[in-house]
Structure formats: C-alpha cells, structure tokens
Amino acid sequence: MEEQSKYAFGVDVGTENVRAVALEVQNPETVKVIAYGEAKNMRGMRKGIVTDLSGPAEAVDKALKIVESMSGVNVDHAYISINGSHLSSEKVSGMIAVSQSSGITEEDLDRLEDTAMSGRISSNRRVLDVVPLNYTLDGQGGIRSPKGMMANKIEMVANVVSGLAPNIDALGRAMALANLEALRFVPAVIASARAVLTEKQMENGACVIDFGSATTSIAVYDEGDLQYLGVVPAGANNITKDLAISLELNTEVAEEIKLRFVTPDFAETGKEVTLRHAGETISFSQDEVNTIVKERIVDIFAHINEHLRRAGYAQKLPEGAVIVGAGAKIKGLAGLAKEQLKMATRIGVPGAGLSGIIEDIERPEYAAAIGLAQMMADDGRFSGMGEMKEKKPFDLLGFLKKKK
Ligand SMILES: Nc1ncnc2c1ncn2[C@@H]1O[C@H](COP(=O)(O)OP(=O)(O)OP(=O)(O)O)[C@@H](O)[C@H]1O
Ligand SMILES: [Mg+2]
Known part of the structure; x- marks a missing residue:
C-alpha cells in the first residue's frame, strides 16, 4: 500500500511580509519543500503586533493561495510566527x-x-x-x-x-479570518533558529538575530536549549525613515536608495549620485547615505548587545551570531554586526537537510517560515491530508461590513 504523504506548514507573519512554506515528509529522512509563497502585508501591523485583523488576514490568504496552487494541498493548520517586544x-x-x-x-x-x-x-x-x-x-x-x-x-x-495575551489572541483571530488554524505560535526568531542553527551550535553557544522590517529579535542558545529571547522594536524600515528625514525625501525614494546605493561594507566613494524617480531628479552624497544607514544599524546592534548583556552572554558565544530576516541582505551587514557584537557573525541561510524546490528560498528572509514548518514536522503534527477542499474565499468586504 502506498504510504500517505504527510505535510507541514509554516507561516511567518511579518510586519511587512507574510511568507509561507509547505513541506512534504515522506519518511524522516526525506523532507521536501513542495511550495512557498509570499505576500506584502500592506497594513494592520505595527512592530510585529496585529493592529487590524483584516490586513494580515488578507496577506496570509494571498500567500496561502500561492502555496496551495503550487502544491495542490489544502493548508488548514500551520505553525505561525509571532513577534513584537511584548515577547x-x-x-x-x-x-x-x-x-x-x-x-x-x-x-x-x-x-x-x-x-x-x-x-x-x-x-x-x-x-x-x-x-x-x-x-x-x-x-x-x-x-x-x-x-x-x-x-x-x-x-x-x-x-x-x-x-x-491580547496580542496573541489578535494574531489567532487574524489567522482564523484567513481560514487558517494556528497549531502553535512560535516567536519568529526561535523558528529561524530551528532552520539555521545545528544542534551542535546550540550546544556550544550561539545566537540568532532576526533583522526584520520593524523589529530586530534575538534568541540565545547554550547547552542545547533556548536561554534568552528579546525583541528590539526597530528594524530595517527605520533605516528608510532615517534616510527620508535626513535627505528630505519621501519613504518610497528613501527605500530605493537603501536597496540600491549602500556601498558594500559601507566603503567611502566620495560620489554624488543622481537618481531619477517619478520624473524628478534627485541628488545625494553616497557617503552620507552610508553614514545614515550605518548609524541606525550600530544603534540597533547596541540594543541587541544590551539584550546579550542582560542574558549574561555578551562575547560569550563560541559559535557566534547568525543573522536572518530580509534586513540581513544589506551589503556588509555581517561585518558591521561582527564589529558591534565582537563575535563571529554570518548571514543565516535556511534549508539544510531539505530537498525539493529549495533554491529560491535559501535566503535569510525565509528562515522563520522554513523553521516553523520544520518544527511542525519535528512535532509530528502533520496536516493537509486528503482532498483539497473548496476554500471559502477571503471575504474582506463582508468582514469590513460586519465590523461597522
Ligand atoms: N536587498 C536588501 N537590502 C537591504 N534591505 C533589504 C533588502 N531586501 C529587503 N530589505 C529590507 O528588509 C525589510 C523587510 O524585512 P522582513 O521581510 O524580514 O521583515 P518582516 O518579517 O516583514 O518584519 P518584522 O520581522 O520586523 O515583523 C525591509 O525594511 C526591506 O527594506
Ligand atoms: Mg520577520
């Protein structure tokens, strides 16, 4: 008799991005990524916390539709990330x-x-x-x-x-609106640790830092266990805001500058850069951009260091720090973080031990979603079996009407 496939799902509900991953477990040795999807969380979250149910519900619904059409599997239960400085x-x-x-x-x-x-x-x-x-x-x-x-x-x-409790409840309710039941809420950085740290690294002493859009969180591991969790309410989006304020530009242009004009390792160039945006010509000094970006990163990592001190682990982690989240893609971030944390630092790439369509998601911003699905598989809480059910479409208009 053919063995029935078992599925596990991770949904990382970030302040700016929702990312979902589906795994198929054929036997304990073969764990395959069969689908992934993401959607912009346009509204309804502040610094990792749900402030309006319909925003994240809509984003989760979109991400899951991508995962379901890619895999042909119904995503009804999942491990869900939670975030925010209340954790x-x-x-x-x-x-x-x-x-x-x-x-x-x-x-x-x-x-x-x-x-x-x-x-x-x-x-x-x-x-x-x-x-x-x-x-x-x-x-x-x-x-x-x-x-x-x-x-x-x-x-x-x-x-x-x-x-x-109110923040956890609100997240659960937002998921329910997207017809998704949370089997477990896991702090995003803890889920990421599952995806990027080995058991040996957790045993020897290591930390994972999730540099997200509105939060930066840290999880410290030693002797094989989680020793400390902390969340700083600032992230890569604060860099965009700093650039917008200092250069007197709107955040859309500031975001483009952040993504395109930070030089690798913040190296000085002495260059004036000219950029065309929405029919306008914008000029700025590249060195000034580097300085603004660097200052905010240094400030965020000073807060992370404060958490490490509180945990009793500042400069005491032999396996060093692993950085995940899309903010980790800032060129030269690992080097700057290493200077600040005074320990070995690298960018975390999830996906070790997984097969299937993994190439596109071997990126630091997928660590939490992959780790969540891996944790669900580890716990043997499989879902998605049986026929693909007709899913209720996400009824945002109906929801909004009811709310009034
Ligand atoms: N290539 C890149 N270089 C620099 N920054 C980037 C790059 N790609 C994305 N970012 C930044 O990463 C941030 C988004 O990170 P991420 O998707 O991890 O956040 P999130 O999970 O939605 O938020 P949070 O974890 O704080 O709730 C944005 O500020 C974005 O500008
Ligand atoms: Mg995140």
Whole structure:
C-alpha cells in the first residue's frame, strides 16, 4: 500500500511580509519543500503586533493561495510566527517531593512544572513554551532527563517564553479570518533558529538575530536549549525613515536608495549620485547615505548587545551570531554586526537537510517560515491530508461590513 504523504506548514507573519512554506515528509529522512509563497502585508501591523485583523488576514490568504496552487494541498493548520517586544523569556524554578517507590514519572514532571510556573507569569500573559533547562535530584544538579530516576526531592530550572495575551489572541483571530488554524505560535526568531542553527551550535553557544522590517529579535542558545529571547522594536524600515528625514525625501525614494546605493561594507566613494524617480531628479552624497544607514544599524546592534548583556552572554558565544530576516541582505551587514557584537557573525541561510524546490528560498528572509514548518514536522503534527477542499474565499468586504 502506498504510504500517505504527510505535510507541514509554516507561516511567518511579518510586519511587512507574510511568507509561507509547505513541506512534504515522506519518511524522516526525506523532507521536501513542495511550495512557498509570499505576500506584502500592506497594513494592520505595527512592530510585529496585529493592529487590524483584516490586513494580515488578507496577506496570509494571498500567500496561502500561492502555496496551495503550487502544491495542490489544502493548508488548514500551520505553525505561525509571532513577534513584537511584548515577547520575553524568564527563568523560573521549583521543587517538589516525589515518591521513592516507582522512579520519577511524567506526572511528577508535570506537577514540578506547575509548581515552578505558579504565580510567576502575570495573568495578562500567555505561555508559548516552557523549556526545561536542568533538574537537580536530591542536591545532584545538571540532570537533563530525570524520568525513571530515583529521588526524594526534585528541583527544576526552566525558561518560560511568553507574550501578551491580547496580542496573541489578535494574531489567532487574524489567522482564523484567513481560514487558517494556528497549531502553535512560535516567536519568529526561535523558528529561524530551528532552520539555521545545528544542534551542535546550540550546544556550544550561539545566537540568532532576526533583522526584520520593524523589529530586530534575538534568541540565545547554550547547552542545547533556548536561554534568552528579546525583541528590539526597530528594524530595517527605520533605516528608510532615517534616510527620508535626513535627505528630505519621501519613504518610497528613501527605500530605493537603501536597496540600491549602500556601498558594500559601507566603503567611502566620495560620489554624488543622481537618481531619477517619478520624473524628478534627485541628488545625494553616497557617503552620507552610508553614514545614515550605518548609524541606525550600530544603534540597533547596541540594543541587541544590551539584550546579550542582560542574558549574561555578551562575547560569550563560541559559535557566534547568525543573522536572518530580509534586513540581513544589506551589503556588509555581517561585518558591521561582527564589529558591534565582537563575535563571529554570518548571514543565516535556511534549508539544510531539505530537498525539493529549495533554491529560491535559501535566503535569510525565509528562515522563520522554513523553521516553523520544520518544527511542525519535528512535532509530528502533520496536516493537509486528503482532498483539497473548496476554500471559502477571503471575504474582506463582508468582514469590513460586519465590523461597522
Ligand atoms: N536587498 C536588501 N537590502 C537591504 N534591505 C533589504 C533588502 N531586501 C529587503 N530589505 C529590507 O528588509 C525589510 C523587510 O524585512 P522582513 O521581510 O524580514 O521583515 P518582516 O518579517 O516583514 O518584519 P518584522 O520581522 O520586523 O515583523 C525591509 O525594511 C526591506 O527594506
Ligand atoms: Mg520577520
């Protein structure tokens, strides 16, 4: 009998861009990218947070239509990215007594987790993940997996990832409008880490930095686990705004200048550049452009350094930093980031271990969407099986009418 295909989907809902990826898992060794799609998020999000449901719903609907027509598979459930400076991680600890007779059970570990968490996360926050960091059994620390071991007393330290409940709810509602059910919300930078870091790098100590349009986030890994999560509410779009203000141009021209006229490694040229835009001739100094872009990047990475210090990992990550997000495509960014972070820095390319139509998405901006789909496959929560259902078209007008 032919084995049924299993599918996993990742949808990265960014402030400016929605990116979706579909994976087909034939057996654990063959994981194929079968479709990908993206759509501009024109409105309805600020700094990673949904401010109007219909904007991201429409963008997700568009991206999924591309994925569905490319793959012929119905995307009904997915792992979805979440972002914004409301996201954080905090360490919690707890201790319980256990019965000596049968060894430590799953139920004991659940009870320990409940004890460690109780009253630690405020009621307006929702827990997205609990990462057990280590266990101590009758005073013996450093235990990774205590199930089945014998002890009178067990203690745990865990890292709890959480976000503001209203922001998570709003994202879920926007997805529901696009007929998509979120199986899990994962901070975008954590999903990216799944796609660009190896287990060994996570073990030795590394961080992933997602340089997006309106946010820059960091996830620090050590001893195989997530140690810290932080989000800076500024990204590559702030560079565009700085250019627009300093050069007294509108943001459309400023964006074009950012994409076309930053010299590799911000090298001085002494050149005056002339650009035609919408019938107008615009002149500017290339060195001034480089300086403005560089200053904003330095400022963002100073905030990232602040997070690293808070995490206790500034200049303490042997595997260095991996930068993802479309902002990572600024020429010379890795070099500048390395100077600021004082550690090995490279641009993250997702797709290791995947086959299929991967070439077009082996780019830093696809790390989160690919990582989300990989996490869904890792967790064995496959979807999209069976016949392609007739999907309700996205009814934006109806939605807007109802809202009034
Ligand atoms: N080649 C490039 N060079 C420089 N910047 C680029 C390039 N391509 C895209 N960008 C910038 O990257 C930003 C978009 O990044 P990305 O798509 O990762 O953001 P997002 O995921 O929508 O936002 P966020 O993660 O902050 O919610 C824009 O500011 C865009 O100008
Ligand atoms: Mg993003």
